[in-house]
Amino acid sequence: MNKCLLLLAFSLTFAASSFAQDKIKLKSGDIIKSRVLGVTNTEVIYYKIYKLKDPKLKLPKSDVEYIQYENGKIVYMTGKKPAAINKAATTKKTTTTKKKTAVKKK
Numbered sequence: 295m296n297k298c299l300l301l302l303a304f305s306l307t308f309a310a311s312s313f314a315q316d317k318i319k320l321k322s323g324d325i326i327k328s329r330v331l332g333v334t335n336t337e338v339i340y341y342k343i344y345k346l347k348d349p350k351l352k353l354p355k356s357d358v359e360y361i362q363y364e365n366g367k368i369v370y371m372t373g374k375k376p377a378a379i380n381k382a383a384t385t386k387k388t389t390t391t392k393k394k395t396a397v398k399k400k
Contacts, residue, residue: 315343317362318353326353330361333369 318326318338328340331350338353338361360370 316340316364319359319362320357321359322357330363333361
């Protein structure tokens with residue numbers, strides 16, 4: 295029984311880790327599921343996620359909007375976030391609390 299549970303736990307762990315991948319979002323709107331190997335000044339070098347034995351693929355950096363890595367980190371190829379995201383981050387409402395002081399009447 296313990297061996298079955300151990301085998302099941304190992305199988306689930308392996309299956310969950312096999313779905314980890316990077317996502318390359320192109321300016322055309324397409325998303326490429328991949329394993330990013332590197333980013334140079336002019337291109338992105340990657341493998342297709344299910345074809346790791348194929349040759350490395352290269353994509354012009356100018357065609358890429360952003361890369362979302364498997365840990366959740368997003369890197370925009372322009373070096374800064376799009377205006378819509380910046381605007382949303384700067385328009386957060388800030389609230390200030392005023393301290394009420396009690397005044398004693400005589």
